Amino acid sequence: MAAIQFRLLKQDGAARLGSLTTPHGLIETPIFMPVGTQATVKAMTPEELDAIGARIILANTYHLYIRPGHELIRRLGGLHRFMHWDRPILTDSGGFQVFSLNELRKITEEGVRFQSHLDGSYHTIRPEDAVAIQEALGSDIAMCFDECTPYPATHDYARRSMELTTRWARRCKDAHSRGDQALFGIVQGGMYRDLRERSAAELVEIGFDGYAVGGLSVGEEKEHMYGVMEWTAPLLPADQPRYVMGIGTPEDLVEAVWRGFDMFDCVMPTRNARNGMLFTSFGRLNIKGAAYAEDQGPVDPACGCYVCRNYSRAYLRHLYRSGEILASRLNTYHNLAYYLDLMAQIRAAIAEGKFDSFRREFHGRRETQ
Numbered sequence: 001m002a003a004i005q006f007r008l009l010k011q012d013g014a015a016r017l018g019s020l021t022t023p024h025g026l027i028e029t030p031i032f033m034p035v036g037t038q039a040t041v042k043a044m045t046p047e048e049l050d051a052i053g054a055r056i057i058l059a060n061t062y063h064l065y066i067r068p069g070h071e072l073i074r075r076l077g078g079l080h081r082f083m084h085w086d087r088p089i090l091t092d093s094g095g096f097q098v099f100s101l102n103e104l105r106k107i108t109e110e111g112v113r114f115q116s117h118l119d120g121s122y123h124t125i126r127p128e129d130a131v132a133i134q135e136a137l138g139s140d141i142a143m144c145f146d147e148c149t150p151y152p153a154t155h156d157y158a159r160r161s162m163e164l165t166t167r168w169a170r171r172c173k174d175a176h177s178r179g180d181q182a183l184f185g186i187v188q189g190g191m192y193r194d195l196r197e198r199s200a201a202e203l204v205e206i207g208f209d210g211y212a213v214g215g216l217s218v219g220e221e222k223e224h225m226y227g228v229m230e231w232t233a234p235l236l237p238a239d240q241p242r243y244v245m246g247i248g249t250p251e252d253l254v255e256a257v258w259r260g261f262d263m264f265d266c267v268m269p270t271r272n273a274r275n276g277m278l279f280t281s282f283g284r285l286n287i288k289g290a291a292y293a294e295d296q297g298p299v300d301p302a303c304g305c306y307v308c309r310n311y312s313r314a315y316l317r318h319l320y321r322s323g324e325i326l327a328s329r330l331n332t333y334h335n336l337a338y339y340l341d342l343m344a345q346i347r348a349a350i351a352e353g354k355f356d357s358f359r360r361e362f363h364g365r366r367e368t369q
């Protein structure tokens, strides 16, 4: 049987309510996927992730290849056992990380040659290697090895980059043989409609278990980001998952769902938490602000999470200013709970056919505190 089964349960405009069945359990979509780069969602235990409703998390091929090594993880029973997470895992192929972590990298037809960001040793990752690493890790969903086209890029560069990504996608599919693991293609093409349409068509022609849209959230203006989403989503099979990579803020999530996407990942809720930036139903809140020094209220009165039920803004501000480890833990817990609860609200709105009014109301009540 196929590694995953996607069922489209309801449409509300372009927004979709779906369910994704994987070997490690069922996922309701639209879904936000917490990022766990080095086999951990920073500052959170798997039990805490489960308690706030996380149903799939991300890990990264590049980081785990560099340290501790994918063969070690294979020998120890795979990534689920290694990190004590028995729900679905999606691994990114490392393309984006190689480009963003290593100035000294060289892209050739064969693959990418780069120096380890840890010890400077030289490595080459080819599409076939990226697939083999993900098979060793045993993630439920693997991503093709792609080039995330930088922004800005000329049409000519974006075309050549997209064509390379398509040739690499073909090689990834030919190399992929793990039957209980899905493989997603990644649409590229920069900010050019003709290239995005070609990339989507070429990947659908090759045939994958799901499709991601890459090359976004790389510094482009919002209208470019939303434009690419609008052009691309309708070209991807309606009965398969659509994942837009590296997205995004709560506002971006609502806009991407509205344009027909099902899966999202972003480091913001976890990374911003460690910097004291908290997400709430009324916008962002900077917990180190002096205004909160004696504020006995919760981060967000509308949030029912463990942190908002038991700790005051004053206490969280104290922890953060004191550099306490608990500051990262509680801030991360709340931010992820907020993101996951937002997705639950979005799913409920689509189920009731009320996503349009949800979207208007959502944007209407937000500004940074």
Ligand SMILES: CNc1nc2c(CCNCC3CCCC3)c3nc(N)[nH]c(=O)c3cc2[nH]1
Pocket (backbone or CB within 6 Å): 035, 036, 037, 058, 059, 060, 092, 093, 094, 095, 096, 143, 146, 147, 148, 149, 186, 213, 214, 215, 216, 217, 218, 245, 246, 247, 265, 266
């Ligand atoms: C933040 N913006 C952004 N992220 C992108 C990412 C990374 C998505 N997040 C992966 C997790 C982070 C570390 C562990 C896995 C992209 N990844 C790929 N393969 N291709 C992109 O075009 C691609 C494009 C992206 N744009």
Ligand SMILES: [Zn+2]
Pocket (backbone or CB within 6 Å): 299, 300, 303, 304, 305, 306, 307, 308, 309, 334, 337, 338
């Ligand atoms: Zn909360």
